[in-house]
Amino acid sequence: MLERPRVHREIRTRTGRRVLAPSGRIAIAALLAVVTMAGYLGWNIRGNFEFAMQLRGATAGAMLVAAFAQAVATVIFHTVTANRILSPSVMGFDSLFVLMQTVLVALFGGQVLADTQGTPRLVVQTLVMVGFATLLYRWLFVRLAGGLYVTLLVGVVLGMAFNTVSTFLERLLHPTDYDLLSLALFGRLTSVDAAQLPLAFAVCAAVGVVVWRRRHVLDGLLLGRELATSIGIDHRRELTIMLALVALLVSFSTALVGPMTFFGFLVATLAYQLAGSHQHAQVLPMAFLLGVIGLAGGQFVLQHLFYASGFLTVILEFVGGIVFLAILIGNRKL
Numbered sequence: 001m002l003e004r005p006r007v008h009r010e011i012r013t014r015t016g017r018r019v020l021a022p023s024g025r026i027a028i029a030a031l032l033a034v035v036t037m038a039g040y041l042g043w044n045i046r047g048n049f050e051f052a053m054q055l056r057g058a059t060a061g062a063m064l065v066a067a068f069a070q071a072v073a074t075v076i077f078h079t080v081t082a083n084r085i086l087s088p089s090v091m092g093f094d095s096l097f098v099l100m101q102t103v104l105v106a107l108f109g110g111q112v113l114a115d116t117q118g119t120p121r122l123v124v125q126t127l128v129m130v131g132f133a134t135l136l137y138r139w140l141f142v143r144l145a146g147g148l149y150v151t152l153l154v155g156v157v158l159g160m161a162f163n164t165v166s167t168f169l170e171r172l173l174h175p176t177d178y179d180l181l182s183l184a185l186f187g188r189l190t191s192v193d194a195a196q197l198p199l200a201f202a203v204c205a206a207v208g209v210v211v212w213r214r215r216h217v218l219d220g221l222l223l224g225r226e227l228a229t230s231i232g233i234d235h236r237r238e239l240t241i242m243l244a245l246v247a248l249l250v251s252f253s254t255a256l257v258g259p260m261t262f263f264g265f266l267v268a269t270l271a272y273q274l275a276g277s278h279q280h281a282q283v284l285p286m287a288f289l290l291g292v293i294g295l296a297g298g299q300f301v302l303q304h305l306f307y308a309s310g311f312l313t314v315i316l317e318f319v320g321g322i323v324f325l326a327i328l329i330g331n332r333k334l
Contacts, residue, residue: 022275022282029274029289036296037063044304054194059299062192062257065200067267067291069253072211073246074264075271075280075287079218080242084272085327087265088250091136092159094259096129097251099162101184106169110180119196125255126248133247188258189295189312196256203252207245214238215280222278260313262320267291269323 020028041060045052078084104112136154170178211218217238220228225235253260271287272278298312 020276022277022279022286025274025276026282026285026289029286029293033289033292033296036293036300040296040300040303043300055190058192058194058197059190060296061194061197061201062189063292063295063299065197065204066189066253066257066260066263067295068204068208068288069249070260070264071267071271071287071291072207072284073249073253074268075284076211076218076242077246078268079221079280080239080246082222082224084269085324087261088246089259089261090159091133091155091247091250092162093129093133093247093250093254094261095159095162095166096132097125097254097259098185099166100125100128101181102166102169105177105181106173110174110177113180113184117193119193119199122196122199122252122255126251129251129254130244130247133251134244185258189299192257200252200256203248207249210241211245211284214241215284218242218280219278258313261317262324263291263294263313263316266316266320266323267294269327 037060041053041056073088077086077088101113104116136158170181173181217233220231220233221235221238221242223231228238229235267287267290270290271283274290275282275286277283294316295312298316302312302315
């Protein structure tokens with residue numbers, strides 16, 4: 001009796017490569033994430049241990065929130081748009097955040113940024129950005145019956161409009177107020193209020209449960225609108241839900257730690273290459289873990305080797321921008 005040929009084993013033998021299973025890759029990434037986070041928290045503590053752990057613990061919590069929100073939002077956004085070049089920032093969330101801060105300073109002065117710190121301001125900013133996204137989606141999908149790309153185009157145009165208004169108002173500010181505004185607009189992982197982290201963890205956990213229960217739906221959305229509809233997925237309903245979750249994650253992350261335009265794009269792009277699978281059950285955890293490794297590892301290196309802990313988000317944006325341009329140019333050549 002002839003034995004059935006084992007195709008996968010023969011391919012591995014001819015190529016001479018051993019491919020690590022996605023679960024193994026996630027386990028390695030999780031180990032690296034734990035090691036880098038532990039290194040950041042425990043390395044070179046001088047003086048009061050409890051005080052140092054409070055400061056580093058708040059920063060570590062902000063890293064976890066930013067990594068989860070940016071990574072998950074970007075992967076979902078890539079899935080529903082069927083385009084891995086785009087990122088949630090094209091919808092104008094970062095620009096809207098900058099505009100809100102600029103208007104606040106223009107009306108009440110730079111000191112208002114320090115006087116209004118806290119959970120109420122975080123919640124208000126998040127609700128404004130989520131409300132903006134909800135109205136935009138409802139207006140386009142229901143009233144105008146617009147498609148996804150119309151939504152993206154409107155988001156880009158609104159983002160440009162927000163940037164224009166922000167730039168005009170910034171030119172009218174007093175130099176001191178402008179300096180305070182500039183500091184507030186940079187990513188601020190090391191100055192997050194620890195009292196805001198429980199709410200941030202709760203939001204991320206709630207969104208994580210919803211996304212994880214819909215991971216197979218996301219796999220179906222990868223097939224495109226026609227095929228997804230043919231297998232029983234309500235494409236418009238799921239698209240609206242996913243975009244609302246993206247809006248919530250990006251809005252909350254931006255309000256908590258500031259704009260991080262290319263960070264989500266960077267970790268999502270790496271996750272596609274390293275996860276070993278296109279299924280969201282592997283890609284989503286890998287993207288989150290890579291985000292933790294990037295933030296904790298980068299903060300560790302900058303803080304303990306270069307003594308420049310405040311420049312992490314600037315460097316990440318710079319690297320992410322280079323990767324974005326490289327992929328964009330590479331796709332154009334193809």
